Amino acid sequence: MKTPTKETLLEMYRVMLLARRLDERAWVLHRQGKIAFHISGIGHEAAQVGAAFALERGKDWFVPYYRDLAMLLALGLTPLEFALGLLGKKGEPSSGARQMPSHWSLRRANVVSHSSPVGTQTPHASGIGLAIKMRGDSAVVLTSIGEGSTSQGEWYEGVNWAAIHRLPVIFLVENNVYAISVRQEQQMAVATVAEKASGLGLPGVTVDGLDALAVFDVVSEAADRARRGDGPTLVETRVHRLTPHSSDDDDRSYRPREEVEAMKAGDPLSAFEQRLKQSKVLSSEKQASLEEEIGKTVADAIQAAEAAPYPEVSEASYPVYVEDIRRG
Amino acid sequence: MKTPTKETLLEMYRVMLLARRLDERAWVLHRQGKIAFHISGIGHEAAQVGAAFALERGKDWFVPYYRDLAMLLALGLTPLEFALGLLGKKGEPSSGARQMPSHWSLRRANVVSHSSPVGTQTPHASGIGLAIKMRGDSAVVLTSIGEGSTSQGEWYEGVNWAAIHRLPVIFLVENNVYAISVRQEQQMAVATVAEKASGLGLPGVTVDGLDALAVFDVVSEAADRARRGDGPTLVETRVHRLTPHSSDDDDRSYRPREEVEAMKAGDPLSAFEQRLKQSKVLSSEKQASLEEEIGKTVADAIQAAEAAPYPEVSEASYPVYVEDIRRG
Amino acid sequence: MAEITLIEGLRQAMDEELARDDRVFIVGEDVGPRGGVFRATQGLFEKYGSGRIIDSPLAELSIIGVGIGAALYGLRPICEIQFADFIHPAFNQIVNEAAKMCYRSNGEWTVPMVIRAPYGGGIGGGLYHSQSLEAFFAHVPGLKVVVPSTPREAKGLLKAAVRDPNPVLVFEPKKGYRLIKGEVPEGEEILEPLGVARVSRVGTDLTAIAYGMMHHYTLQAADALAQEGISVEVIDLRTLLPLDKATVLGSVGKTGKALIIYEDNLTGGYGGEIAAILADEAFTDLDAPVRRLGGPDVPAMPYSHPLQDWFLPNPVKIAGAMRELAAF
Amino acid sequence: MAEITLIEGLRQAMDEELARDDRVFIVGEDVGPRGGVFRATQGLFEKYGSGRIIDSPLAELSIIGVGIGAALYGLRPICEIQFADFIHPAFNQIVNEAAKMCYRSNGEWTVPMVIRAPYGGGIGGGLYHSQSLEAFFAHVPGLKVVVPSTPREAKGLLKAAVRDPNPVLVFEPKKGYRLIKGEVPEGEEILEPLGVARVSRVGTDLTAIAYGMMHHYTLQAADALAQEGISVEVIDLRTLLPLDKATVLGSVGKTGKALIIYEDNLTGGYGGEIAAILADEAFTDLDAPVRRLGGPDVPAMPYSHPLQDWFLPNPVKIAGAMRELAAF
């Protein structure tokens, strides 16, 4: 069972901090009327970074969902690339600005394109797992989803495939208890999403998603199991959605402010920061310099993206078919 | 906990025997080239009759599937009505001969029309359960399905609704281990369908579906739970499909003859007959007279159906909309 | 007379029907305390309670499937699909179940239900929050398909849909939710008949046929052409299935020229059926080719706004097509 | 040259492609030891093993969703949907996922997959084993839709579909599986290009456009009319999306009259798009109304054979429509 080195711990922290600052900046841009839409990962960063670092980045495959900014940054998405997506600018790597922001795809990092309809990605991950098994490769595939979306038949059918064929898939559930305004109790009659695994015949684990290292351990174990040929694992991370669902949402109508304030007390970023400081991995100086460096990175990325052109209108007509693909 | 009277036991046996003889006759008609299609319930009769008799026929609701001939007979479908369906003749009550045989519907007995796509009926049952609860009625609804069809997202989503809202629904699974040629191990990674209940948050029970009284007891209990307002139950009955999937199937390509022969040893009809004889509920004389009476009933029904006209071609054009409904 | 928005017309329709008939209830994602993501059900949860305004699990097929079950029992569900783009998981329940129930049961079982789905582009929704899907469903006998374009029609058509005994799919032009305002008399009951188109502008040189947002753009284009001395008759179809053929044929019989405008992909779009009807039944009246102005044949509307603008028909593009046709 | 059936052409195509490319595999219900319910994959399980001929769970959306995932990884799945009537649960995966993947990822991710679906009536299948669904999918940019009508085309088009880098949906006229026989050269490689229609009978008085079984009936009707001195040109479309417009326009430009024959419901059927194209682009060539002969607008094909016969176009009905059009 591997444990992250000091360097890895610092890198995990850096990615979480970068994700947080980029995300906060996106909210500001929205308030300024510079972007039309943002969907936030604030509160989910520890789960995403813990999971990503537990896998072999560059080799393993990922089928994420819209909250996974921190995961994508861990996989190599650059701040500029994210910013281009926010603004719908040319060169945005996931879709050439065809999709809404945070609809991820990054071929160079084995990150598969996902759509908006929730749950559709789950069978894709099982299909990738089936292909890995058929080819005798040693990669694993991780797919993430919110707890509400596990109500979809697509999720059930996708997980069932992996369980039957013991495919190398990790089903990561980021459970923030809300699906927009609908609470978990209205989505399922079980107390934890992990319990759903027992009905599908695969191991299910619930882990504190505010604790990056706890998630790192559980996902490392799931990856080992998958590589051993022992099949898939359902990993439920309990996280907090510290923002409204998206920039289109106003959550005051359905959740009390006190609840949100209480959650903020358990902010996964500061928790990880405290922990690294206590274990002397992170000094206050280092932390300050990281903040500064990241502040600059974010500012530069936004500036460059604002300066970037929109796609030419001519780009909109392709590629409908593979025959129409144009590079560059 | 109610126990069936002597009369009820005899009636259960009569319905099982009637179902068996009608079913056998349908296979003969197919061999004779008189009908184009038959799908059989032979081996499932005990589960269906045990379940139907455990409910309040006339008051409770049913959303069955194509193997449920014995259940439908228990609910009041007449042999002639079944025969008219087999031959696609006018007056067939489930669809006016629009649907294939064994696509049940019997409004007068609260039996809802189902289609061929498997799994579609499950959410309907939950919707009926929701309506019963909204209206404060005391009926329960039972829906049946094969084990293979529980792989459908429609089944999962439908059961999930009933579990969340604690609806008065009984999900009866007739598990014969095959979905046409595909065995249970290729459908699910759990050993019993009942285990799926644990992932959905409702009670799940597995019962010997070859034992009508065992099924009667389990379904009675489930009905009590539903009427008490304590929600749905998943009841898995282990049954045998003693025939090919349908008259279009030849099961020799995928299951050994020995397996089928072994199953026939455990024929639920003879098992029930033995039991009633041992408990002196059924005498050999009574059994013989029942056989004779039913033999005649079946012969008359087929004869009448063969003599019956086809629907007029003019009937085919309606009712597309409620406005087009014509009575008689 | 109060001036209200299109979405307020919808909200009033639901409020009035909920008050009129206690069998009417609303089910969908976030329709409860959140009042719907577009606020179409704002205030109804507070007024009618959780028993009649039901936040569903995040699972479209079960929203429809459960609605069908409730309708079979005799209730009058109004099912909200949050965006039309997410109706696909329910395709089986709508097309194979709701639409075919009346016919397949020879009128014994019917499905009085309404499905509401916000559709259409121009809101920065990208591929999965901009779709127009009417062509799929206007091809399904047994369904009725309605597209209101004004607040009065939104209110009157939705109220009529709730009272209609058949499954009615209401596609709501979401770009017009707050953009389109109009006078709606208070106090009196507003009911608009299904299946009746409306000549919204009288003209002599050509007939322009549209619905939803495109109807408003078409009126603007017609105004522009009036300046040039070209007189355009505009038809707002209002109901796509069943189509009001008489109004369409009557107008084209008068003008001899027809342009059909829709924002869905051109190929296989709903306008094709109208053009086909004209090519057959109005052939001798036609003085010019039947023209269609639709969206381009790319998979869906791209996000980046220059690309979105490229996709969408607008008054300028429509005026251009009218000019060309008038000059033929 | 051996004379083979249409389904044998399909079987040979899969056998050859499985042998040629080890990335090709087959997944579907009962495709393994059972060899498919129509025996299209007969013998392939024995030859290629359970690793490449995979019996899926009874869950269509996951057959397609898992296929998509495998295709994203680089494999070449051939997904069998047992009857086209059961493709609806996979509508979301086909329309929102497979068809949009290339465009939405700006060509970074592609889905080289084949979906085979037996379609059409005349086999006593009733509402849910007789459907024609091409209109739904020929409206979806990003998909290719193929309908072979002869053994040679079945083989050549399916082999080309397997090699095509896009998602290709092959609707197989199941009534013709064993009915339609034809010479197919052995030894040489049979490949038929996608997107190319075929003039199967040269004529001068009118153009009849069809595909699948209707193409054969149309040829029979054309023979009958030849006796009466009416010369009909017949086009077998073979690929519905993309449509070979040049061949259609060329023929109608010559004859001046067009009849389109399809067995799907008339309203919103695929023939409407062809009529619309002719009404625009061939307007000046047309000497008569563009006529369509389709199935009636009832939800689906009824079972009882007089009702089924009423639904289906046949050589007599087609000849009647040709006569009427020729006389215009």
Ligand SMILES: Cc1ncc(C[n+]2csc(CCOP(=O)(O)OP(=O)(O)O)c2C)c(N)n1
């Ligand atoms: C099929 C489908 N239905 C509805 C939506 C609209 N929608 C977007 S996100 C969301 C809630 C998702 O909740 P959850 O799965 O818990 O993920 P979270 O956003 O909480 O991370 C909904 C209803 C959608 N995108 N897709």
Ligand SMILES: Cc1ncc(C[n+]2csc(CCOP(=O)(O)OP(=O)(O)O)c2C)c(N)n1
């Ligand atoms: C959605 C759908 N897919 C495929 C079929 C074809 N089909 C009919 S019955 C059947 C097997 C059903 O097996 P199971 O659910 O175990 O029920 P059983 O027939 O064994 O009682 C299949 C695949 C169908 N009817 N519907």
Ligand SMILES: [Mg+2]
């Ligand atoms: Mg959530």
Ligand SMILES: [Mg+2]
């Ligand atoms: Mg079975």
